[in-house]
Structures are given as structure tokens and as C-alpha cells.
Amino acid sequence: MRFPVWIAGAVAALLLLLGSVYTVKEGEGAIVLNLGRVVRTDVGPGLHFKWPLIESARVFDRRLNVLDSDPERYLTSERKDVSVDFFAIGRIEDLRAFYRATNGNEELAVQRLAPIIRDSLRNEINARTLSQVVSGDRAQIVDRQLASINRGAATLGVRIVDLRIKQIDLPTDSEVIGNVYSRMRAQRQQVASRLRAEGEEQARQIRANADRDSQVILAEAERDAQKLRGEGDAEAARIYGAAAGRDPSFFAFQRSLDAYREAFKSGDTVIALDKDDPFLQYMKSDR
Numbered sequence: 001m002r003f004p005v006w007i008a009g010a011v012a013a014l015l016l017l018l019g020s021v022y023t024v025k026e027g028e029g030a031i032v033l034n035l036g037r038v039v040r041t042d043v044g045p046g047l048h049f050k051w052p053l054i055e056s057a058r059v060f061d062r063r064l065n066v067l068d069s070d071p072e073r074y075l076t077s078e079r080k081d082v083s084v085d086f087f088a089i090g091r092i093e094d095l096r097a098f099y100r101a102t103n104g105n106e107e108l109a110v111q112r113l114a115p116i117i118r119d120s121l122r123n124e125i126n127a128r129t130l131s132q133v134v135s136g137d138r139a140q141i142v143d144r145q146l147a148s149i150n151r152g153a154a155t156l157g158v159r160i161v162d163l164r165i166k167q168i169d170l171p172t173d174s175e176v177i178g179n180v181y182s183r184m185r186a187q188r189q190q191v192a193s194r195l196r197a198e199g200e201e202q203a204r205q206i207r208a209n210a211d212r213d214s215q216v217i218l219a220e221a222e223r224d225a226q227k228l229r230g231e232g233d234a235e236a237a238r239i240y241g242a243a244a245g246r247d248p249s250f251f252a253f254q255r256s257l258d259a260y261r262e263a264f265k266s267g268d269t270v271i272a273l274d275k276d277d278p279f280l281q282y283m284k285s286d287r
Helices: 005-019 095-102 106-126 130-135 138-156 175-246 248-263 278-283
Strands: 021-024 028-034 037-043 046-049 055-061 065-068 072-075 081-092 158-169
Touching (some): 037 095, 072 106, 081 106, 106 138
Antiparallel strands (some): 021 046, 028 055
């Protein structure tokens, strides 16, 4: 069964129409090739036409993309190893240059862009000490090299918008870690020694204050005791005096008994006295 000629013509016209139309989405850009030669570039979003069969369109994503990389090892100005983990954020800036440099291969663009970033970071880190790299301002490291990176990236038609350092580590196989740990131990020991010295000084101060306070308290207690003893002795003397005034003979007797008790309390005391000595007056029998 043969198709009418007009149907074949309609099909051919439809195919030619479909081959001459292409669309570019938002966030994309396109270039048009005429037999492999770039004739139109930076084609924006929308519906576009091209010559069928002899022209072709290549569409690229012009949105921001993240370029991640494996950690890279660098040497500081002190010839010490550091491992730097970073990522870059960029996009295609010039479609014509991008196509000519990479033939539109984004993976190839990433492979060529990574060494540019690594070399720029190496120049910056090589000029800094380990302390400046680890504890310094990372944004300053990036800002100083971003312009240099974009000069190299421009040859690929790419522009790096931002570069961030995620982490800076000391390689595990490097002597730097041992040196850092030794320095940290020395610093901690220095702090511990200082704290112990301060503690001992405070302890000596506390003990000195306590000794001084105890001496003051003992002196005040002794003073109060002497005062109380004096007052007690005065009161006792007053009482004894009053008692002696009431009955002198009984008071003399009591005093003699106390003297006897004190003289013979050891039990083996020998006293040689005259028989008429007044000390023995209360020991004589009246019979």
C-alpha cells in the first residue's frame, strides 16, 4: 500500500521542524554549532530555532555548582605538613571558552580546575607558619588567592564565586602531631605547675593566718583566764577574810588542817619539829 505524497511531505516537514527547534531552561545556557563551528553563544532560556541538519545546539547548566576535592597536603613556611580539605563554588561564565577548552565535558573542566585551586592554596600556605594556617583567619587565605584562581579559571570559561576551607588537619604520619602533643603536654604541665605553686602559696597564707588567729585567740583566752583567776582569787580572799572575821579561831584551825593535808599528802613525809612548835598545836591531845 502506497502512502500519498502529501503525507510523506508532511512527515518530512514535521521532522525538519522538530530538528530546527530547541529549548533552553531557566538556569541554562546554550551554544549553536554549524558543522562543528560555534556560530551563536550565550543563548538564554526560551524556545529557539536553528538550521536543521547543519546546526546543532549544546545546552549547559549555568547554575552554581560545588567542586569538591580530596584533602591535599601542603608545607608551611616551617616545612611542616598540613592536610587541607576544601571545596569551591563556581559556574560557567563564558560558554564559548568553556566549549573550546573542554569540548563541553564538565568532568574534564573539574580535572583542569582542581590543580589551579590547589596551586593557589599552596602558594598561600607555603608563605604562612603552622600556627597562622591552623588558627589564623581562613577567609583571609581564600580572599588573597580568589582573584588568582579566577584568572586561571577564565581560560576554562569558569568563574569561582567562593572557596571554602572545610578542615585543616595534621597528617597522622607526620612528626608535627608528636611535636604538637609534646608542646601541649609542656603547656599543660606549665599550667599545672603554676596552679600548684599558687595553691601552695594560698595554703601557706591560710596556715599563717590560722596560726596568727590561733595565737590571738589563745592570748585573749589567757588574758580572760588571768582576769577571771584574779577576780576569783580576790573573791576567795574576800570570802576567807569575811569568814576569818566572823570566827578567827575556826579559820586558824581550817588553815592548819590544810597545812597538815599538804604536808602529809605523800604518806612518807618525815618532819622534825620541836614539841612546842605552833604547827602541831592542833595535833596535841588535851588529855
